[in-house]
Amino acid sequence: MKSINNELSVHSGPILISGPCSAETEEQLITTSIQLAETKKADVLRAGIWKPRTKPGSFEGVGAEGLKWLAEAKKETGLKTAVEVANVKHVYSALKHNVDILWLGARTTVNPFAVQEIADALEGVDITVLLKNPVNPDIDLWEGGIERILKAGVKNVGAIHRGFSKYGESNFRNPPQWQIPIELKQRFPELTLICDPSHICGKRDTLLEISQEAIDLNFDGLMIESHITPDKAWSDAKQQITPFELKKLIEQIVIRESKLPKKGKDTELDNLRQKINILDSELIEILSQRMKTTDLIGEYKKQNRIKILQSNRWEEIVEKSVIEGQSKGLTKDFIVKFLSDIHLESITRQNNIMNSNKWLDKILVKR
Numbered sequence: 001m002k003s004i005n006n007e008l009s010v011h012s013g014p015i016l017i018s019g020p021c022s023a024e025t026e027e028q029l030i031t032t033s034i035q036l037a038e039t040k041k042a043d044v045l046r047a048g049i050w051k052p053r054t055k056p057g058s059f060e061g062v063g064a065e066g067l068k069w070l071a072e073a074k075k076e077t078g079l080k081t082a083v084e085v086a087n088v089k090h091v092y093s094a095l096k097h098n099v100d101i102l103w104l105g106a107r108t109t110v111n112p113f114a115v116q117e118i119a120d121a122l123e124g125v126d127i128t129v130l131l132k133n134p135v136n137p138d139i140d141l142w143e144g145g146i147e148r149i150l151k152a153g154v155k156n157v158g159a160i161h162r163g164f165s166k167y168g169e170s171n172f173r174n175p176p177q178w179q180i181p182i183e184l185k186q187r188f189p190e191l192t193l194i195c196d197p198s199h200i201c202g203k204r205d206t207l208l209e210i211s212q213e214a215i216d217l218n219f220d221g222l223m224i225e226s227h228i229t230p231d232k233a234w235s236d237a238k239q240q241i242t243p244f245e246l247k248k249l250i251e252q253i254v255i256r257e258s259k260l261p262k263k264g265k266d267t268e269l270d271n272l273r274q275k276i277n278i279l280d281s282e283l284i285e286i287l288s289q290r291m292k293t294t295d296l297i298g299e300y301k302k303q304n305r306i307k308i309l310q311s312n313r314w315e316e317i318v319e320k321s322v323i324e325g326q327s328k329g330l331t332k333d334f335i336v337k338f339l340s341d342i343h344l345e346s347i348t349r350q351n352n353i354m355n356s357n358k359w360l361d362k363i364l365v366k367r
Contacts (some may be wrong), residue, residue, distance in 0.1 A: 001146075004128055004156045004192045005220050008080070008101070009043050013255060015194065015221025017082060017101075018246055019046040021236040022059060023066035032228050033073035035243035041250045042243075044101060045070070045079040046223060050090055051235060052107050059234045067097035074098075082130075087114065088121045095125065103130040106162060109145045110134035119152040128156040130194065137164040139180050143187060158192035159184060160223055161214075163200035173202025173239070176210065178217060185218075198225040198239045207241065208249050215253055224249070290342070291349060298350035308350045314343060 009015045018036055023029045029047055036042040047070055051061035067083070074081045082101035085091050086108045094102055102122075108114050109131050122129065129149050134141045142159065149157050161181040163174025185193055195214035197207045211222055227233045230240040241249070301308060318339055325335040 001150055001155060001157050001188065001190055003190045003220075004158050007128055007156055008192070008221065014215055014219070014253075015044070015192075016042050016250065017044040017046050017194065017221065017223040018042045018226045018243070019044075019082075020227045020233065021048050021198075021225045021240060022051055022234055023047040023049055023062055023069055024234050026069040026072070028228060029066070029069045030073045030076060032226060032243065033077045033079060035228060036226060036246070037077035037079055039243050039247040039250075041247055042079060043221075044082050045073055045077070046082045046103075046225075048235070049083050049094075050086060052086055052105060064093045064097075067093060067099065070099065071097050074100075085118065088117050091118055091121045095127070101128045101130060103132060103160060104145065106132045106135045110136065110138075110141060112141075112144060112148070115145045115148050119148040119154075122149065122154050123152045125154065126156075127154065128158070129154050130158045130160050132160040132162050132196070133164065133180065135165045137177055137180055139183055142180075142184060146188065146191070158194060158220075159188075160194045160196050161200075161219070162196035162223075171206075172200055174200050176200050176213075178213070181219075182217065192220045194221045194223050195219045196223040198223070198236070201239060202236075203238050204230075204241050204245075207239075208252055211249065212253050216256065287342070291345065294346040294349055295353060298353035301350065302354045308347055308354060317343075 005015060008017070019042075020029065020032055033045045036045060047066065049061050049066040049070070050063065051059060070081050070083065073079070080100040082103060083090075083094050083099050084105045085094055085102045086105060091102065104115065104118065108118070115131075131142065131145045131149065134145075146157055146159065159181070161176070163172060163176050164180070166175050181193060181195075185191060195211070197210040197214065200210050201207055207224060211224070214222065224246060225236065225240045226243050226246045227237075227240040228242060230242060231237055233240050298308075300306070318336060321339055322332050322335050326332060
């Protein structure tokens with residue numbers, strides 16, 4: 001694999017892939033592409049040709065006819081083109097129309113059989129392939145998809161982070177769970193990583209916030225949906241913006257230095273990092289002491305035949321900690337996530353204690 005930043009970007013700064021969620025008409029697609037080209041911000045024109053919808057009956061794309069429009073838009077503007085493919089037939093149609101970039105959507109990446117079939121169809125083809133993360137937060141599944149495409153001999157492979165599905169209420173359409181793409185980057189240091197704020201947010205008003213966070217986390221680029229008349233879009237209207245609004249959004253993003261000063265040059269930063277190291281060590285020591293106390297509680301529960309999970313006690317801890325944490329500048333979400341991980345580890349440790357020598361406990365009971 002090689003970094004494909006230079007393959008996609010025609011200007012300095014983050015890669016920008018943009019265009020309508022769906023190609024609706026030839027006029028709509030070409031007009032959008034012309035306006036995008038005029039912004040001088042976009043590198044790649046994206047458009048959904050085949051749209052995998054959650055339920056039948058909604059608009060599912062114009063099909064292969066839209067590839068002709070995409071080719072015309074490329075001829076008109078010089079922008080590279082990108083489409084989503086979900087099966088081998090899509091791959092062959094896209095290649096026939098000289099599409100530059102293929103991406104596998106979240107519903108495809110989640111299926112190793114589908115990814116392998118696409119990988120087989122791409123064997124020996126010189127093209128850029130991007131894989132969106134699977135719908136569920138499974139980094140191994142995402143990594144596996146990337147490896148399947150690489151093993152087919154495709155060298156220009158990248159990833160798109162579009163957030164992960166979550167049951168229940170959320171401020172996001174697909175919560176980002178940033179730790180997952182960060183870990184993927186650690187596994188593939190040369191991987192080009194694109195963020196898709198449109199699908200993370202599901203609405204326009206938080207696109208800038210997520211875009212800025214992605215760039216701050218050293219993502220290589222953004223995929224943001226744009227449309228000449230977003231409110232009239234045939235799919236995902238709420239998350240699309242006009243090319244003019246896109247230009248304004250990109251201009252508001254602050255690009256920070258990716259390289260740190262040489263060691264010793266920035267004393268203030270070195271001092272702050274040293275402080276973080278000390279605090280981290282203290283945190284680990286405190287967590288170690290907490291787990292030792294958890295083990296003692298597990299022994300007590302075992303001896304006195306008390307159930308491991310005490311829901312009322314857990315609720316009390318969370319409620320108290322949230323109030324205390326918020327008073328000290330911590331968010332509720334962070335506190336709950338942090339405590340949940342500690343709670344799960346505590347339960348695991350207590351379960352190991354409670355169920356050790358189980359056969360011996362049965363003998364003692366019979367006596």
